[in-house]
Amino acid sequence: MWWKAFFRRRQLEQELENEIDSHLAIETQQRIARGESPADAQRNSRKDFGNAALVKEITRDTWGRRWLDEIFQDLSHAPRVLRRRWKLTATAIFSLSIAMTLGVASLSVGNTFLLLPPAAAEPDRLVTIYARTAGGDAGQVSYPDYKYFRENNHVFTDIGAAPTSIQAIQTNWNGSPLNVVGRPVSDNYFSVLGIRPYLGRLFSPGDDTAKPPVAVITYSGWRRLGADPNIIGKVIGSSTIVGVTPKEFTGSLYGVNGDLFTSLSEDNASWLTQRDQRRLVLIARLKPGITRRQAQAEMRALSAGLASTYPKEDKDLTAVLTRATQLAPEMIPPAELIVSILLTFVVLVLLIACANVANLLLAIAVGRRQEASIKLALGVQRGRLIRQFLTESAMICAASAVLAYVIAAGLMARYSVITFEQPMAGAISVGLHMTLDATVAGFTVALMLIAILATGLAPALYASSPNLSQVLSGEIAVGGTRKNVRRNALVIAQVAACTLGLVGMGLCERSLYNLRHADIGVTGRNLVGVWVGPHEGASETQGKELYAKVHEDVSALPGVESVALGSLPLQSYNEVQAQLPDGGRKISVTTSVVDNDYFTTIGIRMLAGRAFSPADIENSPEVVVVNRTMADALWPGQDAPGKSLLAGTPLRKVIVIGVAADGKYGDLGESGRAAMYYALSQHYVPFITLIARTSGDPRLWVEPIDKTKRALDLGPFRPITIDDWINFSLLTERITAWCVAALSALGLLLAIVGLFGAVSYFVSERKKEFGIRAALGAERSALLRMVLRETFLIAGAGIAIGILFGVGTTVLLRSQFYGISPVEWTVLLPVTAAMMAVSLLIAYFSARPWVAADPLEAVRHA
């Protein structure tokens, strides 16, 4: 152990000292005994002994580990050097630690979402199972199929299930109204995950059908309700709370937990028996020794069995396994992409920070050429000198890494529980258990090592190779020497990285702007929408009456121009199969159920045929309106109205009566998606969106509509304006854009610091040259122009490189953006102009004091 060696070494050192003292004492004593005077004896014995320091040095060599000695020397020397230049050191540590904090934080966030909740035991053995349709889409599994899989497989210890949907439960808590988000899960769900309760118990077999129903509250939900230690046995909604999940368990299938885990029995029962009602995603634990591949083979065989037994429902469905994460299976690739983009940005910022530190160290190195050359002249080896400089940058990097780790840990702790507002459902508390685990610690160390090499090597090489005579005589350094090339390369790299960051930010913002202004296919803007649904267990007749009543009541509100029932744009609908009656063309279409006033209220243009009318009643032939994309796909070049097709599960014959304009159904980025509308009068749904067009600012009608809806007991959801709805649908894009903007801003800040340092030193190094030029009659403005011209060239080179990389990135990532051309001038031009302006301003302000100095002083003291 090196520290033992270290202490042993100090002991050895002390002993050697004593040994030499004792040698001298004995010699002196003998000399005195021989008759020398004490003074003479002492002097002569020392003379006789020889160079004590040299003896020690040589003796020490026999102990070995000389490098250890030198490292301790460097380590004790470095803080002194850094303390003397504390401003530079602080700037360097600031830059690096910001970059590293970003790295640590983004990796932890990525870790949190891409890996399973750490609370699960042996997460490697957990897999998610979903049903893949013939088209390759990830779909859900029906309850009967789930039961079949559970009873007939030989590869899993058990399979748990949870619907992908969440429930918004409106209830009372301690006398005040409360919205909580519930997630139904199967009673073996927690035992599959292997999670132990924080309080009480989790679900156990039989809870699925327990009467009254039971619920488990999440840690974050428990905290939100006041962290009551006696919560067990209290009733929330209609369920009795039996336990609290542990703090570390913050997410499971399909994202976050919400507040409450309810049992499956809470839902209405029809889907528990019907094979074509698919609502579940399964999570399963592999038996020890079974690989995912073996399990996949078994599941494929079981699916094939189901498909042949129940061709009507299960044909073309395959159960597919994926790694279990908190994300839905189809979300994993995009999430990985986002995380890798963010990490790339982080590395970019880190590089800028490294360039900064390298520049600052280079500046320190310039000031230390004299020290270095004297040391070299005294016979210090160059390698030793380089090691000394590297030790200093290592200290800076280590300090930054520690600081970054502490800051990141603080941030993680601070944001471990977030409550956020879903505009329709209300507050959801989200527990984010972000851990700084071994991966993150390892990553931090890797960052640090990269930083040490990136920042320390160039200055160390530079400072250790001075031209001795030049330095000692205070020789003039005229621009254009090799070291300036090296320094310029750093500045160019920094400017380029910063430009690239700004281009990325510009692309995100531009894409967001394009999305906000995308044509969603509806012309109505003053729209308010609210989800409505009759209470649990209401019959179809009761439901229809309630729909008619809410329609009538909202229409009666002053200022409401028109009311319809249907779906808002961007509200993902049901996906069904549609095909021509002759079995020919087959496509997948998104469907929605709407009433007669829908198209006029929301403002969707009818391109051909008609919309639904009161003539379309339950017993008349089933009719649909299709959008243009669908009409073009099935009947290219023909008139769609009057044509018939087969659609839905099971397939039913429907007649097209009209063609509507295309819109955005799932997200703003999509284009050309086939869509089909059913008539509400022929196709009852227990849940629909009421849409009202108002005569003015729709926000003013949110409250009145909410009141009207509440009076009819149509569920817990709040009305929302269409603008808020669109904005909410852009949540991911907004978060990404915000992150990229924050990162770019930091990058810019770091680059400004770096440029300022670089130009200052570049100019200060040449103050003697400037002095002479000024003494020879050069105008100060001419000197300033010279500096600005050089900056213009260097910054220009950096910007050009950054723009080139920016274009490359745009081409690579274009599919992630909306409405962005490969060379997006609206982004590239402003970025170029801004970077150039910033560089020149920095050059001007950092060069001015040096250029303005008294020429004689400058020449004398350079």
Next chain:
Amino acid sequence: MGVTGRYKNRIELLQGTLDMLILQTLQWGPQHGHRIGLAIRANSGELLHVETGSLYPALHRLERQRWIKSEWKLSENNQRAKYYRLTAAGKKQLSSEQSRWKLLVKAIAKAMRPA
């Protein structure tokens, strides 16, 4: 690491012989560095003068090899000094060095005075 006689009769000590001389000196009992230096000088008839810059590194090297061990004791004149003493391994080492040395002397003698 040359050990040189300081006066007129200069003798370059052969590589490694200092270690042997130290071990040889220590076989008569524990001794401190100063006395070891004096003993070598006296036993060589004042021909070999071991410099401190060779003596102490040699002592530390031998200790590292575990051929000698050290402890602090009071000297005959009541002074604290670091005494070295031969270990079992050191005794073995000494005898092997002695036989090697005899061989070397014989070989060189033969070579220098051909029969």
